[in-house]
Amino acid sequence: MTQATPDVPRPAASGPIRIQRRIRVEPQLAARRLDQVLAALIPELSRSRLQLWIESGQVRVDGVARRSRDKVWGGELIELDAPIEPVGDCLPEAIPLNPVFEDEQILVLDKPAGLVVHPAAxxxxxxxxxxxxxxxxxLARVPRAGIVHRLDKDTTGLLVVAKTLEAHRSLVEQLQARQVHREYRALVIGEVVAGGRIEAPVGRHPTQRTRMAVVAGGRPAITRYRVLERFVGHSLLAVELETGRTHQIRVHMAHTQHPLVGDRAYGGRPRPPKGASAGLVEALQGFPRQALHALRLGLEHPTLGTAMSWEIPLPADLAELLERFRGEARA
Known part of the structure; x- marks a missing residue:
């Protein structure tokens, strides 16, 4: 068997937390690429991460830096000494969280509106x-404090956090393989005729750099949706993501001329239907955010391998707005 020191992230005398490993390559791994050998021996870390460390000289073979594609032949001593990405100057703050599920590997949260996920300008x-x-x-020992996907500041709902390196690797791979199920509720402007599938690349807006857009050189993005309820001038959709691009649902729905209610950045300014009651007009004009909620989340547990899923109710502001629309329909 290949022998290795325990994979325990540890702090240096000063500076970031580091992962340090010493691995003797056994003959059965001969003639394989260095990055393949490391990925096989340290499965809790992604191959892409290991490749970055190899190319930056933080992996040495018999004391010499090598390339990812270089082969090993058995008997070499591989030494890994690499920092986990620091969380920068991000400090702990006593901000209330609403856990839906938590164990040693993952934490599933119900994120409220108004909470930014990552520090930024x-x-x-x-x-x-x-x-x-x-x-x-x-979580200081896990890249980005375990955040593997994000919700926009004013989007509510389910978000999963990896609590260990092993969980982080598993969740990232599941997201890349499109094995994480994410279903949203979106209230959009316009009466959507039927469900559909939007496949349109999303990238930075060519002139408005704080926005995203459907652009020819963007990253592939796929959104599926179906109609749950129709109101006068508005529709409630169930939306599922196959990819996870920044602002994807907001951009894709605006691209189909059905922007989200409350999404001023993408054309969702208030459009009260003709003959709407004063209460509905006021509710639409006062709705302060995009009407988007991450309702369901499904994934495979990183270590148990079991399928897990969660569902949470709509937030009070969106539920109240929908009830106003239903009340108009009954009037």
């Missing part, structure tokens, strides 16, 4: 990442 603190570091300090 204009939001250096008060983010979900700050809250996670307070909730579970060990």
């Amino acid at each position: 204009g939001h250096r603190d008060g983010t979900l990442q700050n809250a996670l570091l307070n909730h579970a300090p060990e």
Whole structure:
């Protein structure tokens, strides 16, 4: 058997937490690429991460830096000494969280509207990442405090966090393989005739850099949707993601001329239907965010291998707006 030191992230005397391994290559692994050998011996880390470490010289074979494609022949000593991506100056903050499920590997949260996921310009603190570091300090050892996918600031609903490197690798691979099921509820402008599938590349807007758009050179993006309810001038959709691009649902629905209610960035300014009651007009004009909620989440548990899924109710603001629409229909 190939022998290796335990894979325990550890802090150096000062500086970021590091992963340090010493692995003796056994003959049965001969004639394989270095990155393939490391991926087989350290399965909790992604091959892409290992390749980056190899190419940056943080992996040595018999004391010499090698390339990912270089082969090993058995008997070599591989030494890995690499930092886990720091969380920068992101500090723990006592921000309330609403856990839906938690064990040693994953944490599933119900994210409220108004909570930014990652620190960024204009939001250096008060983010979900700050809250996670307070909730579970060990998340400082996981890239981006375990956040493997995101919800926009004003989108509510289910979000999963990896609590270990092993869980992080598994969830990233599931997302890349489109094996994570994500279903949303979206209230859009316009009476959508039928469900459909939107396949249109999403990238940075060519002139408005804070927005995304359907652009020829964008990344592949696929969204599926079906109609749940129709109201006058509006529709409630069930939306499922096959990919996870920034603002994907918002961009794709605006691309089909059905922007989300409340989404001022993508054309969802209030459009009260003709003859709407004063209450509905006021509710639409005062709705402060895009009407989007991550309702269901399904994935395979990183270590147990069992299928797991969660569903949470609509947030109060969206549920109330839908009830106003239903009340108009009954009047």
